[in-house]
Amino acid sequence: MSPEALAEFFSQLQHNLFQQLSHDATETRRVFHGRGRCFVGLEQLTADWLSGQLLITLFKEPEPEFLVLLMQGLVAMTEQDVWQVSGAQALLLQHRKRAGSPMEVVWGELNGRPVIQEQGLKYQLNLGRNQNHGLFLDMRLGRQWVREQARQKRVLNLFAYTCGFSVAALAGGAEKVVNIDMAKGMLNRGRENHLLNQQDVKKVTFLGHDIFRSWGKLRSLGPYELIIIDPPSFQKGSFAATTDYHKILRRLSDLLAKDGQVLACVNAPALPSQFLIDSMTEHAPQLTFVERLANPPEFADSEPEAGLKALVFRG
Known part of the structure; x- marks a missing residue:
């Protein structure tokens, strides 16, 4: 990361952030995306506005000079009038490459369990404990698409994580949603997300199971008019896209209803x-x-095929 590039970072950040604040300070948005490699020297830096908290993330340990200048610039930004009247609660810096991905408070007071908003829906985040806070912001339009497609449909959400797709599906009028993920704690947070949106959890099934050992159970709860496949690219001991994705695709004939749709994703x-x-x-x-x-x-992204790919297929 280049100290000389920080001027561009703060120019982009302040323009995007203050534009978002003037439009809707309650809405969650990425306000700087260095990971898209569109800004030379800033490829390992992102900034997310989380409905009141600004989270800056370093994906690589920078040189000391870079970090000093970054901190100075962030502090200076909080002294601007537009920040002072924004209703911001905190400015946070997360070091993803340090042990435990620690998060430090640059300004304000950390709310470790904030409820954020995206397109009128609420999601519970968990800041300062894990690398990922609970909602992948690059999938915003995917959740929007599911919401638009889900009316009166039975939906299967594979690798459900915190059930963002499930919340969107019920908001769109889904008949029922089956969520499956090995991480039961994430599914518990998914249940919280449904309750935050006052949704009927009787329409939702939460399965804390290994997908590859649960085909019979999933088939018995189907068939489904909409199936979402959004796996991790690689998860040691459980999933690798290059070797395991096809195992899911082979099961679609048993799970998908006639003329059903599949949203298949890879990142x-x-x-x-x-x-x-x-x-x-x-x-x-x-x-x-x-x-x-x-x-x-x-x-x-300077290379669109390097970012998120969310593809729609129809039976």
Whole structure:
């Protein structure tokens, strides 16, 4: 990371952040995306406005000079009038490459369990404990698409995490949603997310199981008009996209209702959209590729195939 590039960072950050604050300070948005490699020297730096808290994340340990200048610039930003009247609660800096991914408070007071808002829906985050806070912001348009498609449908949400897709599906009028993920703690937070939005959890099933050992159970709860596949790119001991994705695709014929839809996602820079298209052609030939969903504009990438890929298929 380049100290000389920090002037561009603060220019972009302040423009995007203050534009968001003037539009809707309660809405969550990424306000700087260095990971898209559109800003030379800032590739390991992001900034997220979390409905009142600004989270700056360093994905690589910087040189001491860079860190000193970054901190000085952040403090100076909090002294501006527009920040002072923004209603901001905290400015946070997370070091992803340090042991435990520690988070320090640059300004204000940390709210470790904030409730944020995205497109009128609420989500419970957990800051300062894990690398990921509970909602992947680059999937905003994917959640929007599910909300638009879910009316009166039975939905299967594979690798559900904190059930963001499930919340969106019920907001769109889904008949029922089945969420499955090995991490039961994340599913508990998913239940909290449904309750935050005053949704009927009787329409939701939470399965804290290994997907690859649960096909019979999933089939008995189906078939589903909409299936969402959003796995981690790699999770040691449980999932690797290059070797395990096809195992899921082979099961779609047993799970998907006639004329049903599949939203298949992958976020590994080395795996392009064609990986999903070719894999579906080979392992679920009954499905036809329809479209790739756009990523949010704030997640611009110099190499679009390196970012999130969310593809729609239809039976």
